[in-house]
Amino acid sequence: MHQKTIALGELATARSGDKGNHANVAVVAWRQAGYQFLEEVLTADRVAEFFQGLGSSHVDRFELPKLGSLNFLLYDALGGGASQSLRIDTQGKLLGTALLDLELPVPDNVTEMLRGTA
């Protein structure tokens, strides 16, 4: 039976951080083929939609192709940031882990994108 979607966590690792009331999420693809696929499908809009519950005003995406990484900046995502947020996660430490659950369509060459022993 064909898988219809694949979790981002099969294709990459992630780490989130904070700058004031903004959060950044860095996604690092396991393989070059995976980075190329994510550059196409893991858009700022897709990430914004995934995190819409946070109330972020907008999301920017930056590319670091030499590092196989995409950096997403989620503006005003932290409920006031470390100094003012009432949430348990004032600094957005959970965002990286959460994003890896995002489901993406399965590309034809998915086996070139998985972790493997590269």
Added chain:
Amino acid sequence: MTLRIANAAGFWGDWPSAPRRLLETAEVDFLTLEYLAELTLSIMASQRKKSPAAGYATDFVTVTEDIVSLLRTQPQLKIVTNAGGLNPISCARAVGKVLVQCGFGNLPIGVVFGDDLLPKMDTLTKEGCEFLHFDRGEPLGTLREKAISANAYLGAEPIAQSLEKGARIVITGRVADASLTVGPVVHQFGWDWNDWNSLAAASVAGHIIECGAQATGGYSTDWKSCQLANIGYPIAEIGGDSQLIITKPDGSGGQVTRHTVTEQLVYEIGDPAAYVTPDVIVDFTTVELAALAENRVAVRGSTGREAPESYKVSLAYADGFTASGQLLVFGNDCVVKAKVVASLIEERLNQDGIELARMHTELLGGGDGLPGMRPPPDGLREVMLRIAAYDPRRDAVAAFARQFAPLITNGPAGLAGYAQGRPSVRPVYSYWPTTVPKELVFPEVRVLDADHWANTTENN
């Protein structure tokens, strides 16, 4: 010649035994210890209000006691730290006393100050500084009266000067985190302060190691791949030609891989093509990594351009009060019950005429760690109810904090966790990021023996 620079503290509260463990398992030229997160200075400001000699990272004094024997067995070892916080002189005095007691009375300690702008706010305002908010562009205006700390992020030059004057331990206040590494590197290799690509390489090294174990397998979504109990802290090996390798002590836990290094490179940055430090603006998009061997990753291709003409400033102002409480809510109906408990607290406050400016309720275990993402799953037997409140008035928040304990006898059954005691009311210090022209800030360096610092009666 290759300089080996390690980091063994990424923030105030990092693993206390990390510095000793690192020095017992690796020989390094420099150890950096980073203690100042965005908000740390505001905590230190309230400490200093209560006691004029307070306001520095006391952890560093404990670390000094812990590693003093290693200063003898590693004679090449020097330490660079921002543990000085708001009171670097007081920090130097405390550290000096420890060193004197251990026979290191003539060890030179360099103190860097001049980052503290709070005493100069009036002067700076007269000279035209509006302290515009970095994102929103608004002037600071009357919030100036509520400011409790204002510190410029100084760069690497005063650190290099301290080392040139013979310091073996350099204690600073607020400096840019990467500058703790750039200072030693420029001092060692004699680079020009406008050699942007070389400064970029040193800043990249500093940024990678500044958060300690985050570069060596900590804070990783791939956490199953390494041993964390004995995680090694990072070491940057830098050559005079800007060659950079990231590694960790042999035999230690954790891992250094393309992923751990990339994640730390891209950590807490906005536009990667313009990572601004006081020393240089770095372009991370030209950087490439290569795994040379297990736990040895080469970092190549760093490029940079001219540093900005202003320092970034972290300013904090008093902005109300906050408290949060948690109770475990147990039972098949725990989700419904938790919401009822939250509304009881709010309603009882309203009955007393108190309406809090902000209240936030979370069902932890029910998916609220990230708000608005998922509803609670069916079949939960227990959930942690957490409620946090904010109000400009201390007594309103104190009234909120007193609503938890009564629920033991006048709330629903199936609640636990009262033994933690009444939630404490904390002051809120809001963060106002801004800038100040470099020409209006005067970094100062003073290098004296530990003996002299131990006996100084000054406070900063």
